[in-house]
Amino acid sequence: DSGVTQTPKHLITATGQRVTLRCSPRSGDLSVYWYQQSLDQGLQFLIQYYNGEERAKGNILERFSAQQFPDLHSELNLSSLELGDSALYFCASSVGRGAGGYTFGSGTRLTVV
Amino acid sequence: KNQVEQSPQSLIILEGKNCTLQCNYTVSPFSNLRWYKQDTGRGPVSLTIMTFSENTKSNGRYTATLDADTKQSSLHITASQLSDSASYICVVSGADSWGKLQFGAGTQVVVTP
Numbered sequence: 001d002s003g004v005t006q007t008p009k010h011l012i013t014a015t016g017q018r019v020t021l022r023c024s025p026r027s028g029d030l031s032v033y034w035y036q037q038s039l040d041q042g043l044q045f046l047i048q049y050y051n052g053e054e055r056a057k058g059n060i061l062e063r064f065s066a067q068q069f070p071d072l073h074s075e076l077n078l079s080s081l082e083l084g085d086s087a088l089y090f091c092a093s094s095v096g097r098g099a100g101g102y103t104f105g106s107g108t109r110l111t112v113v
Numbered sequence: 114k115n116q117v118e119q120s121p122q123s124l125i126i127l128e129g130k131n132c133t134l135q136c137n138y139t140v141s142p143f144s145n146l147r148w149y150k151q152d153t154g155r156g157p158v159s160l161t162i163m164t165f166s167e168n169t170k171s172n173g174r175y176t177a178t179l180d181a182d183t184k185q186s187s188l189h190i191t192a193s194q195l196s197d198s199a200s201y202i203c204v205v206s207g208a209d210s211w212g213k214l215q216f217g218a219g220t221q222v223v224v225t226p
Contacts, residue, residue: 002156042218043157043202090156101147102214104156 003027004105006091012111018079021108023091025072031055031094032074033102034066038087049074050096081112116140117205119217126193126224134220136186136203144208148177148188151200151219160188160201193224 003026013019025032034046045058049068060066063081068074078085088109092102117138126132138146145164149157161170161177163186169178174191190197203217 002158004156043216045214045216088154092156101159101162104149104158106156107154109154 002103002105004029004091004093004103006089006105006108008108009106010109010111012113013081015081015083015112017081017112018077019081019110021076021078021089021091021110023074023076023093023105025074025091025093026103029093029095029103030072031096032068032072033092033094034060034074034076035090035092036087037090037107038084043090046076078110083112086110086112115218116215117203117217119201119203119220121220122218123221124223126222128193128195128224128226130193132190132193132222134188134190134201134203134222136188136205136217138184138186138203138205138215138217140184140205140207140215142208143181143184144206146177146179146186146206147204148175148186149202149204151202153199157202190222193222195224195226198222198224 005024007022030051033048035043037043046060047066048056052068063079066076088107090107092104094102120135147162148160151157163179165181176189179186200219202219205215
């Protein structure tokens, strides 16, 4: 157990639907990062939050949004889902900028049918 | 163009043998370089993290080297085991980034009996 908790582990939904992925960072970590990994692809950075504020944005689609709550957990909202959104979505956390390293969760596998 | 290039793309080795994975990067200014191991369908797990002043770092049978002048790193796996079968990802952090790490595409290692 890495200390980063992601729920749900698996999600199957239909095109056009909306889903919410949840991430609880490791205790003491203020930064949360979201990554997307499509089949046989590398990790693609989506967005980062630090202590409730957005700090960095990557290749995140406009249909996707995220937020970090006062208790530091984060949610990634995916709407108007398309088949191509099927992927593993990972959350990672770090104390600050991540100089000491990131800790990844075990991921949420999203399948859009 | 990806700022982190890994080679080879994939590798098959016999159990008990050694292997070396390569990572070349162009990220500048450079803060640190990390190697992660990712089992299929699981979140990446940190193996090593090195700053520009570190030349080598070991974690069990894994030894990473870094040449900040040539912007090259390698990960050496000694006496490979079947459990070493995984994707090995090189991740580089720029000195002025707030978490937007640059990920390599990974090297897929398969250890056969």
